[in-house]
Amino acid sequence: MRHTHTRRTSSLALAASALGLTLSAPNVWANEAAERLTERLDPLESYHATFEQKILGGSGERLQSAHGEMWLSRPGMLRWEVEAPYSQVVVSDGSDVYLYDPDLEQVTIQAMDNRVSHTPALLLSGSAADLTSSYDVFYEQEDGGDIFTLIPSSADTLFEELSMVFNGQTLTELWMMDSTGQRTAITFSNITRNGNIDRSLFDFDIPQGTDVIRETF
Template sequence: MRDNHTRRSSSLMFAASALGLTFAAPIAWANDAAERLTERLDPLENYQASFEQKILDGSGDRLQSARGEMWLSRPGMLRWEVEAPYSQVVVSDGQDVYLYDPDLEQVTIQAMDDRVTHTPALLLSGSTGELTASYDVFHEQQDGDDVFTLIPISADTLFEELSMVFDDQILTELWMMDSTGQRTAITFSDITRNGNIDRSLFDFEIPDGTDVIREGM
């Protein structure tokens, strides 16, 4: 039972972070990489997609996998729903982030501080200027896709490298590696960019009987 709880807790943090695998280090620095990334992110008002995500250890063995749906709207709003293997929900309303596990009947609430907003999915919902000021940005093309790799300037981050893969103007993948060598890949499909999204998706009402844990508040 304890092992199951540990796997669920790990999976929930995985969903909250929305992290991805890294590519090999870019072969060259592109002086205009930050400008190219800005050109793709600045027009992004909202984004909706299905996703599949995998966590791999340093040797490439799969540790976890999941699938679900996500909605993002600027500034600072996100809904990330894991449908399988466990039902989990992460919601940001621009001020607080809610990590909800319906099976455990537990929700963890965190303020939108710097560390929380530097998780990859929430990075997309924030200011492009802050993004390019906080990371060294590299660019290369792979198989016709534009790959932007972000290296944090500050040591206090949740990842060591983050790559965003674009097919023209559409974000199709996130790849990340953390300090332990653990890697995560997120692939998006059924993508809608700058469509109509119901704003109520970013309002989270705590269900009756749910245990509430508040962190840093």
Template sequence: MIMNKPLAVLAMTFAMPLAAFASEGAERLTLMLEPLKTYSADFEQQILDGSGQRLQEASGRIWLSRPGRFRWEVDAPYQQLVVSDGEEVIVYDPDLEQATVRELDHRVTHTPALLLSGSADELTESYTVSRSQRGNAESFTLMPRDPDTLFEELEMTFYGEQLGQLQMTDSTGQRTAIEFNEVEQNSDIADSRFQFEIPEGTDVIRESGQAAR
């Protein structure tokens, strides 16, 4: 599912229990993510077409907490908020005075944020994982096994022990590239960060497709 505003795709993708993995890449990725309990960072996001031309860009901040909770705030060029308490996802557009509420899709191929905030039991069931290293940059390329997915390839790049970049490519060759800065790992994040009270007067669209006010 690709929405007009770029944040919604990513927010609709950190906890990984260690298990027996068939591939060295998957095992190494699990070792990188398994100690990570919380993650917060500023981000710069670009959407590029197949030729590398920039289509959209955005910036903001993210907070992630295992299992399954995340918050993405876009500050520029427009405001947008995506919040998950682990059960539901709220996408709020203040300019449109509209909020969409749906159940969180726990399939990691449909909700890439769960690679960071969800369970990794399904990692090798859902992806083939390859690993490469260049200097202090360690990259993991994930290819979904299920053709019914949001993307054809996802790449995570770590610098030392910190996740620094995330890139997704869809079937048209369009890429969503995100760079993280001011990273904080395993710091305390208040539970209230993953809760959101929809402002009065907002048009609310629930999963049933019925709108309420």
């Protein structure tokens, strides 16, 4: 059971994983990059998409693939459903984050403190001002897309580098690298930006018989 749990743990880790792009630039350029990123994120009120995700090891080998659907509403609300290879759900109601594994009949609850809210998907649900004050932001264009790379100014984060790829005003990819060298790429499709999302999607009712674990950092 422990081996199975290790292989399948943590939708939050799935939501939090992505491949980072290393860029270097002087501070004045970083400031301009932060302004450009703010211009894209400030108008974002909601976001709905399907996603494909690949987790890669330090040498580039594929460790895991997944696909699913996500809904985001600012401020602070997220629903992230992994459909395959294993069913997992992450729900944030703005106060707590619920990580639910229906096969294990287990839900882990974490408060929306700084560490949890700094996972990539939840970063998008926060304010652009908080984001750009907590990270050094760098910018480049590649293949017609705008790439913003975020380097945390604090060590208390779940990633070392995070990149957001935009096509115009629309986020199309997330890439991240964590401290172990593990990298993840998330590609979004069927995107609806600033559409109507049912608020009840961000309420999580714990199914009867589910084991509940409340974590604190």
